[in-house]
Amino acid sequence: MIAYVNQGELALATVNGSPLTKIPENLYIPPDALEVILDSFEGPLDLLLYLIRRQNLDIIRIDVSEITRQYMAYIDLLDIVRFELAAEYLVMAAILAEVKSRALLPRGPGDNDEDENDPRAELIRRLLEYEKIKVSAELLDKLPRLDRDFQIASAEAPGINEFLCAPEVDLSELVIAFGDLLARVKLSSAHQIEWEPLSTRQRMSHVLFLLEERSELTLSDLFTSDEGRAGLVVSFLAILEMVREGLCALVQVAPGHQIYVRSMN
């Protein structure tokens, strides 16, 4: 987008090292290509600005009929390929049509250029306003940015974990956070997945942790009798779930032999 500021034109492509700013008139453009071009606009103002700058025109002196004609050509295309995106573009088309029709009307003696309701003035104001933001965004992106352009110089401070002054968290805050998440997900949910009860998930974490230390465990390592039947069931479900999710593998040399839980690492 730098090119945009410097030469007042947007390069569509680079051909043999030089920017191509105009689609050659005799060139056949497949509809897909135009779709791609439209995709690169941030909205109707951006498209309009592009059409204006492509002709090296000053925003203040735009020829509304010509711009409207070009704009409508793009809109027709947009309408064909991406109807759902067209609303914002159609509003602009209506504005342009109004500006154009007003321009055709004879001016009465009481009218003057400063007419507050002049849609052309309003359009120009919006274009200038948008262009400012567009260029500001480019400038902002060029500012040196932490981690992209410069880095913090830091040293480890072992044993001083608390240096970051950790705030306290109440359990209820955590629950509310999760509740919010669920509520939000529910709004955009497409389908349902069943999740294991927490005790199973905790056991999964525990087994994974054990597997980090020893890459292989026997099934009996994971079943402790003092947990009783419920404990056994939880361990069993955890292992099944882990096998399903590809977190571990079960290995047995021969029928009747010891079954091993093996880490995938």
Added chain:
Amino acid sequence: MDGLNLKYILEGALFAAREPLNILKMKTLFGDQKSPTEGMLRDALKSLNEDYEGHAVRLVEVAGGFRFQVSDDLRPYLANSSHDSAGKYSRATLETLAMIAYRQPVTRGEIEAVRGVAVNTQIVRMLEEREWIRVVGRKEVPGRPALFATTTKFLDDFGMKTLDELPLIDSLIPVAVNKDLFNYETANHE
């Protein structure tokens, strides 16, 4: 001060901190002991800064306070190991951020009015997560929409001390447009 001198303590604290340290935070380092005055701290910082001349790191001041930063000339060497996985932002994101930075405090509706398209909720959330923007209040108009502003972290991450350091576009677009149109109103107005 336990025999450790002020400059030494500041040096360690600045390197240990993950965020810039301001004068107030520096004072709290000294706990219940008599904490140094601002003048003493500034003198120590100045001297520390001089000590690092010629080194690959330097002491800089940003909005949130002071921090050590790796010198710019090392950028080509560190590019391989850059931490920023999401270093590239879409134009929509940058334009939204620019609107908030240059026009703050600003509502979503105001951003939409200028950009001519709806503001994507994901983008706003992402900027909030990045701690570059936050809601600073609500506008007293129907619906009481949230007013967004940039944070100190935004300034820190872009290496600025104040919003005045935001680049102005005057200088880049020569004549095409009315000059006073480009006089950005930065801080709190509207």
Added chain:
Amino acid sequence: MDGLNLKYILEGALFAAREPLNILKMKTLFGDQKSPTEGMLRDALKSLNEDYEGHAVRLVEVAGGFRFQVSDDLRPYLANSSHDSAGKYSRATLETLAMIAYRQPVTRGEIEAVRGVAVNTQIVRMLEEREWIRVVGRKEVPGRPALFATTTKFLDDFGMKTLDELPLIDSLIPVAVNKDLFNYETANHE
């Protein structure tokens, strides 16, 4: 080497790195250029170490390689700042922690799928530092992402003996969520 000397480059790289740098990693800093030999690197490291004598940080060699570390004698000062009344955790932090607690073992991608935004590396690091979460393994999918789970310290700090004591969402948020407690819904599951 562009006129920048080896020691200078190493100094910057060591301060920029979040993990210790070993000799191999140091060599990769130089990319396609002729990389220095191990001997040259060790000489530079030795000299760098000497430069930092008397400073509040020093160059140490740990299992993973070399890193700068704040001197131990500063510990009491750095501990002071933790008394500083801290703010609150951000919503992003709490949601990330909640996801790990309720859905463990879970990958970053899974958290992102539910939250709809990228998980900030800072947040993960901070939760790890607080020893509330840890990596318990890797998922056998492309990229082998780390699987996060909560720790015993998490249970301790929140006053629980087991995860089963985590409050059931139903009781607190009556309407918002699905009645069947563990029928969580996600938009983009993997």
